[in-house]
Amino acid sequence: MKIQIMGAGALGSLFGALLLKAGFDVVFVARGEQLKALQSRGLEVSGLMEEHFDVTAVSEPVDADLVFLTVKAYDTENAARQLEKVRFRAICSLQNGVGNEDILARHFDNVVGGVTTYGANLREPGHVIYAGEGMTLLGNFKGSGAEDFELVLREAGVNVEVVEDIERRIWEKACINAVINPITAVCRVRNGKIVEVPELWDVARRIAGECREVMSRMGYDVDVERAAKDVAVRTSMNRSSMLQDIEKGRRTEIEFINGAFVRKAREFGIDATYNEIMVKLVRGIELGVD
Template identity: 30%
Template sequence: MPPSPWHILGCGAMGRLYAAQLSRAGIHVVLLPRQAPTAKLLDIEITGLSHSRHTLPWEPPGATGPIHQLLVFTKAYDVAPALAGIGHRLGANSRVILMANGMGYAQQLHPRLPTLRPAFGTSTQGAHRGSGAQVQHAGHGATRLGMPGVPKAPDWFAPLEQALPDCRWESDINSALWRKLAINCAINPLTALHHCLNGELAARPALAQQVRALCAEISTVGAAAGQQAALAGLQEQVFAVIHATAGNRSSMLQDLSSGRRTEVSYINGFLVQQARQHGIAAPLNQALLQAITAKEAAIT
């Protein structure tokens, strides 16, 4: 019996990039686009740092039949409603990996899908949509997957580890999620507000100073939340990411530029919630949350 396909929910740039990488490795991929395409198959053309073309099957939102393996690349605010929409296709043994930015969205899942026990992932790969079927592969990076309470990689992880570049199992996925959250808190909103590439946060002294101040505040909140070890050396990590992705446009900048809602509520907003929970002030993150929210209100 052939292995079950990996379904991909969320067919934006990152979902399509991962679909192409899995397909290139010989893994059967089925896309779950929000709106049904006009063609029977969906074309993907990867350009930029890697090049490949793929023609992949897709299923409409109302399709039936079980989904055994699922990667979710929706925006954080769409995770719960999108999964609820296909909840009839998910069983107790379905493998679901949530790859959204930020934190806090998993708690919104439980009332809708109380038996779901998802895995979580982070990615430092970069991609953005081009014209037509094109996806620009804009940044090499790592993929880290894991499940709370599962320190060793399960058998189903092996094909993903072989297919995806620099893909590893995280024994403590919560720490990895916190590290990614902290880096996003320090980079994404500043690039969105100043409409600049990541590299400008280091090249412009005033912005670099804001990054350093943000890192200090984020580290304080993280320590109160029990994540001091996860955020050790945060400032160095943040500037390393800024230099490594100097030519990239953050997802938050891309969203604002395209008139879309951002994930700031699940990034800086989550950090502000954690600060309040532990009785700590986080004025810098609060100010960024308010500024991005105001920009969203003006364009949406």
């Protein structure tokens, strides 16, 4: 079974390493310094697993049985176009944000949606930190394939479950990210501060309220405020992925998180001013306006 990791950054390297350890034939598609490091030194894993792997790393996708997509959401369209040139049975997104599966569904027949709470960071090119074991939920978004991905992940020791309502799960995770990520990125604080600082919690509650309204109009009853508070408390010492992106001068996934709620709210004719402001502020920081 040949498994391709499309976008071998932090998360892709971690999942690739777990699959390699289980004996799968894994191909890592990477770019830049990461590609060079993987090709010359292999993949180093630290943290919850300490291991070195010699890996097959390429700059362009190749034929495979299954593909995991682990690029950032803003790179999904590009990656899909590259993947159109090769053959594989099914593709599974493990990304954050809303809309990745819709993009993939325009290109491929078998698209599996995924939501994961595993945690990984790149210490340097070729060196991934396995920071947190979590849960991975999978579900067929278009066509089939979820059970195939479940099987290989389970064999690799990953906590995984196939669900019937993957679209809802993707939006639920986006709710949490919409509340926590932009505030931590704009204010440059750890997740816990959102709950500890009344001014920040006030903003968080308002974002959560808008997300809840959007979810409700989609037919999903979710207590976004409580869910976001739980995660912020549980991950109080974390620097959110969006904060880390901002600190490193990288583009964020804001358009696929809060931006997705703004677009849905517009469709329903409801107010999403707080989400919209967060999108604009984070865009302002990304643009590096002095």
